[in-house]
Amino acid sequence: MSSNILNKPQTQVQPKIWLSSPHMGGQELDFIHQAFESNWIAPLGPNVDGFEKDICSFTNSANAAVLTSGTAAIHLALVLAGVKEGDEVLCQSFTFSASANPITYCGATPVFIDSEKKTWNICPEALEVAIKDRLRKGRKPAAVIYVHLYGMPALVDEIQTICDNYGIPLIEDAAEALGSEYKGEKCGTFGFLSALSFNGNKIITTSGGGALLGRDAGLIAKARFLATQARDQAPHYQHSHIGYNYRMSNISAGIGRGQMLVLKDRVSQRRANFERYRSFFAGYEGIQVQTEPDESFFSNRWLSCILVDPNKNHGVTREIIRLALEEKNIEARPLWKPMHMQPVFSGCAYYGSGVSEQLFEQGLCLPSGSNLEEEDFTRIFEVLKNILN
Numbered sequence: 001m002s003s004n005i006l007n008k009p010q011t012q013v014q015p016k017i018w019l020s021s022p023h024m025g026g027q028e029l030d031f032i033h034q035a036f037e038s039n040w041i042a043p044l045g046p047n048v049d050g051f052e053k054d055i056c057s058f059t060n061s062a063n064a065a066v067l068t069s070g071t072a073a074i075h076l077a078l079v080l081a082g083v084k085e086g087d088e089v090l091c092q093s094f095t096f097s098a099s100a101n102p103i104t105y106c107g108a109t110p111v112f113i114d115s116e117k118k119t120w121n122i123c124p125e126a127l128e129v130a131i132k133d134r135l136r137k138g139r140k141p142a143a144v145i146y147v148h149l150y151g152m153p154a155l156v157d158e159i160q161t162i163c164d165n166y167g168i169p170l171i172e173d174a175a176e177a178l179g180s181e182y183k184g185e186k187c188g189t190f191g192f193l194s195a196l197s198f199n200g201n202k203i204i205t206t207s208g209g210g211a212l213l214g215r216d217a218g219l220i221a222k223a224r225f226l227a228t229q230a231r232d233q234a235p236h237y238q239h240s241h242i243g244y245n246y247r248m249s250n251i252s253a254g255i256g257r258g259q260m261l262v263l264k265d266r267v268s269q270r271r272a273n274f275e276r277y278r279s280f281f282a283g284y285e286g287i288q289v290q291t292e293p294d295e296s297f298f299s300n301r302w303l304s305c306i307l308v309d310p311n312k313n314h315g316v317t318r319e320i321i322r323l324a325l326e327e328k329n330i331e332a333r334p335l336w337k338p339m340h341m342q343p344v345f346s347g348c349a350y351y352g353s354g355v356s357e358q359l360f361e362q363g364l365c366l367p368s369g370s371n372l373e374e375e376d377f378t379r380i381f382e383v384l385k386n387i388l389n
């Protein structure tokens, strides 16, 4: 038996190229060492305060609370918007499930809204149609959640104007957009409250974490209170609200402080990845890269995304490209499957005209890590050339 295994021809598997993997800057461990030396292992402490300050100075946000995840941040944003059992919340359909799941944690129901073609994010026209229709049915939406997917800023002004007109709190899911800008302002500073994520695949990571940002200091103070089990001021444990255990630890925040030192570089590196793909695909028909509509939009290029039209390139679909990359141990992933197409949300209302369905059908995310090496790009472009020529 064992000799059989030994005699098997050894196939040389090349190392995996990931879609987006953690990329440490080098100083993360210094902050963790400081925490160990002062025995500040338990929740809160100087790294938590420092990380929050760093986030505020980078984004120019007035207040930030760091949390265990971006999902927790969205959940607290909904709680603070007053979303409760039986409510409806309008949510961008073309997103990752973590934008929508917290709506159900509140006992509320998501109503999904299609995207527009310019930024691939929530469509202002569809949003307004939905609001009017829900109002007609006597169901005023309790909140709106929009997303800057793949780092591309949404049509921020148009969406904010609609929500202001109808008096609906707007929650910004900037989980994929730290470092992106709209009209020179950082994503994470628009709307009633904003969520960031430091999950392992995001532009910077704390191995897992998130943050809630907002203009209103009182709301962020309340978020910190709710995130630490909602303990009233008393010598004994006293509670008059339902709380959550959502606060980031001082160790994770140490990683975050180290990552903040290299965030600007990470944005440049990811934007450089995108430029490489853009110039490569310029030579091919039927492949469209995700484009910034005009100077108002600055994407962190968290992921480099393409749309593949088989009618314009001799029948090559995005799935053919994805499988060819997979065969060479290179990870690529279809653009996110819209929430209104997900089995778990099949009963939810949806307003749209097929934009997000088509993005899902034709779209592909390519390896986009800030730690990609020259030889990784050589391997990736080799596969793409073979398929497209």
Ligand SMILES: *Cc1c(COP(=O)(O)O)cnc(C)c1O
Binding pocket: 068, 069, 070, 071, 072, 095, 096, 098, 099, 147, 173, 175, 176, 196, 197, 198, 199, 208, 209, 210
């Ligand atoms: C990653 C992500 C989240 C959730 O963040 P976690 O930190 O993983 O909980 C939410 N929304 C979007 C669009 C994301 O990509």
